[in-house]
Amino acid sequence: MKSPSQPRDRGIPEATVARLPLYLRALHGMAERGIATVSSEDLAVAAGVNSAKLRKDLSHLGSYGTRGVGYDVEYLVYQISRELGLTQDWAVAIVGVGNLGRALANYGGFVSRGFRVAALVDADPEIVGDTIAGLNVEHIDELEAVIKRRGVSIVVLATPAAAAQEVCDRVVGVGVTSILNFAPVVLSVPETVDVRKVDLSIELQILAFHEQRKAGGPLMAVDGQ
Amino acid sequence: MKSPSQPRDRGIPEATVARLPLYLRALHGMAERGIATVSSEDLAVAAGVNSAKLRKDLSHLGSYGTRGVGYDVEYLVYQISRELGLTQDWAVAIVGVGNLGRALANYGGFVSRGFRVAALVDADPEIVGDTIAGLNVEHIDELEAVIKRRGVSIVVLATPAAAAQEVCDRVVGVGVTSILNFAPVVLSVPETVDVRKVDLSIELQILAFHEQRKAGGPLMAVDGQ
DNA sequence: ATGACTTTGTGCATCGGTTCACAAAAGGAT
DNA sequence: ATCCTTTTGTGAACCGATGCACAAAGTCAT
Numbered sequence: 001m002k003s004p005s006q007p008r009d010r011g012i013p014e015a016t017v018a019r020l021p022l023y024l025r026a027l028h029g030m031a032e033r034g035i036a037t038v039s040s041e042d043l044a045v046a047a048g049v050n051s052a053k054l055r056k057d058l059s060h061l062g063s064y065g066t067r068g069v070g071y072d073v074e075y076l077v078y079q080i081s082r083e084l085g086l087t088q089d090w091a092v093a094i095v096g097v098g099n100l101g102r103a104l105a106n107y108g109g110f111v112s113r114g115f116r117v118a119a120l121v122d123a124d125p126e127i128v129g130d131t132i133a134g135l136n137v138e139h140i141d142e143l144e145a146v147i148k149r150r151g152v153s154i155v156v157l158a159t160p161a162a163a164a165q166e167v168c169d170r171v172v173g174v175g176v177t178s179i180l181n182f183a184p185v186v187l188s189v190p191e192t193v194d195v196r197k198v199d200l201s202i203e204l205q206i207l208a209f210h211e212q213r214k215a216g217g218p219l220m221a222v223d224g225q
Numbered sequence: 226m227k228s229p230s231q232p233r234d235r236g237i238p239e240a241t242v243a244r245l246p247l248y249l250r251a252l253h254g255m256a257e258r259g260i261a262t263v264s265s266e267d268l269a270v271a272a273g274v275n276s277a278k279l280r281k282d283l284s285h286l287g288s289y290g291t292r293g294v295g296y297d298v299e300y301l302v303y304q305i306s307r308e309l310g311l312t313q314d315w316a317v318a319i320v321g322v323g324n325l326g327r328a329l330a331n332y333g334g335f336v337s338r339g340f341r342v343a344a345l346v347d348a349d350p351e352i353v354g355d356t357i358a359g360l361n362v363e364h365i366d367e368l369e370a371v372i373k374r375r376g377v378s379i380v381v382l383a384t385p386a387a388a389a390q391e392v393c394d395r396v397v398g399v400g401v402t403s404i405l406n407f408a409p410v411v412l413s414v415p416e417t418v419d420v421r422k423v424d425l426s427i428e429l430q431i432l433a434f435h436e437q438r439k440a441g442g443p444l445m446a447v448d449g450q
Numbered sequence: 451a452t453g454a455c456t457t458t459g460t461g462c463a464t465c466g467g468t469t470c471a472c473a474a475a476a477g478g479a480t
Numbered sequence: 481a482t483c484c485t486t487t488t489g490t491g492a493a494c495c496g497a498t499g500c501a502c503a504a505a506g507t508c509a510t
Contacts, residue, residue, distance in 0.1 A: 013466070013467070014466090014467095015466080015467060015468090016467095017431055017434050018427070018431055020430070020434075021424075021426070021427040021430040021431070022411070022427065024430075025409065026411075039486090039487065039488090040487075040488070040489095041487085046411070047411060048411035048413075050468080050469075052468080052469055052470070052471090053467090053468065053469075055487090055488065055489065055490085056467090056468085056469095056489080056490075058488095058489090059488085059489055059490075063488085063489070065487080065488050065489080066475090066476065066477090066487085066488075067474075067475040067476045067477090067486080067487050067488040067489080068475070068476040068477050068478090068485075068486045068487050068488075069476070069477070069486080069487070069488090070486095070487070070488085071488090083434070084430050084433055084434045084437075085433040085434055085436065085437030086430065086433060088437075090429075090433055090436070092429070098328075099327060099328035099331045099332065100328040100332065102324060102328065103323075103324035103325040103327065103328040104425065106324045107324065107325065107425060114430075114433060115426075115429055115433075153436055154429065154432055154433070154436065177436065177439055178432040178433075178435065178436045179432075180425075180428055180429060180432060184250065186247070186251075186271070186272060186273035188273075192439075194432060194435045194436070194439075196428045196431060196432055198423055198425070198428060199246075200329065200332060200405075200423070201246070201340075202243070202246040202247065203405050203421045203423060204315075204317070204340055204379065204405060205245070205246040205249075205309050205311065205339075206242055206243055206246070206421060207379055207403040207404075207405060207419060207421055208309055208310040208311060208315055208339060208340075208379070208403075209242050209245075209308070209309045209310055210403065210419045211310065211315070211378055211379065211402065211403045211419070212309075212310030212313075214402055214417070214419075238496070238497070239496090239497095240496080240497060240498090241497095264456090264457065264458090265457075265458070265459095266457085275498080275499070277460095277498080277499055277500070277501090278497090278498065278499075280457090280458065280459065280460085281459080281460075281497090281498085281499090283458095283459090284458085284459055284460075288458085288459070290457080290458050290459080291457085291458075291505090291506065291507085292456075292457050292458040292459080292504075292505045292506040292507085293455075293456045293457050293458075293505070293506040293507045293508090294456080294457070294458090294506070294507065295456095295457070295458085296458090
């Protein structure tokens, strides 16, 4: 089940994967400020995590640190980038060019390292043909063609909830296996497809729950966290 | 530390809290379609989770089901809403009215049950004074005054990364303890303050990681999920 | 009333993730 | 060369969350 002689294990825990982008961002900041070397302690503080956790996370990629010294910033940036697949260029399509889709298309950090908005698609004839963030908005009828033509491998769904599942089925139909869903619906997909969900209203509700607690909810209960 | 005689335990696991909004959404859909009663199995499917997990989650709020029958939809909606604190009205301020802030202000599902966008604040004199989603955009100098005047208890940060920490400090300074942060920075706050983070570029990077695996990354490795 | 059937609520085993704490490894000073 | 300091990498204990599997509790039909 495991290859003990392998330099690094190919099975990186999901929780670790979710933190790597955080480390990467902190490292980029440090690189810009000319920092050449960083200790797990300092990097952990910058990323807002505990240093033991950070070391264990990095150890899943390999032994890239030097005891007594720390990690070489540039080298670690490269290793994490490679592990996350950011050394290649990912073409992203945004489907649904309403307020949110527009914001995403213009969002700077979105297009950052490795990602490129390659297509905008919408159903509204008012919007189709417009140029947004330097891109022509194409008609939803062209969805499959656009995805193939532009080599899109990641689709961002910013459609109304009612349209999300249908669009999802269609992009999965032409081989897309990575979807970032902003529509407030549970998408049903084959298990080979990866869906990540961003849901603004869920985040707010979680905040409300804790806020209510702090304010002394139904029953007062003071409780660290 | 614990009250064993309490009808329901006040300590709801964080993982459960994060799923309650999901159940609530599914239940709302069912209520609209006139469904009066639902089994844990059906509700679990609608919410995209496993039915044992759903039952355990609900059991943390109390015994609201009827064996052999299921859960009363309306009653469960009420109980979950109350638990999440959605029976009261939360005033939300959005700071940073760029593309994203604008999208959030107009986002329908945002304003849904329990939440109300009560203020928009920005630093750009071009934008201040505009009316967006029926609200006047106010100047960042007024930040503290606006928050107090409108009774804002949840702040959404949609500012550029460079401004986020300063705005955060200021709102925390006037007593805000719940923040939803869209800026790609790690905010530093007192531990009494709850920060939730939504980071588009991190989500994309996680997708890229899995996509790379599926496509046969640096080293081919076929591996379920 | 009784029995067959359905579905909840939960004890228990398991799993993945976090944290502690320390041995191993590297560098620098003398 | 040896010792002292720093910091990594990881074994092991711990903690919370998941999922199985079943007894308890209810409904419905007869």
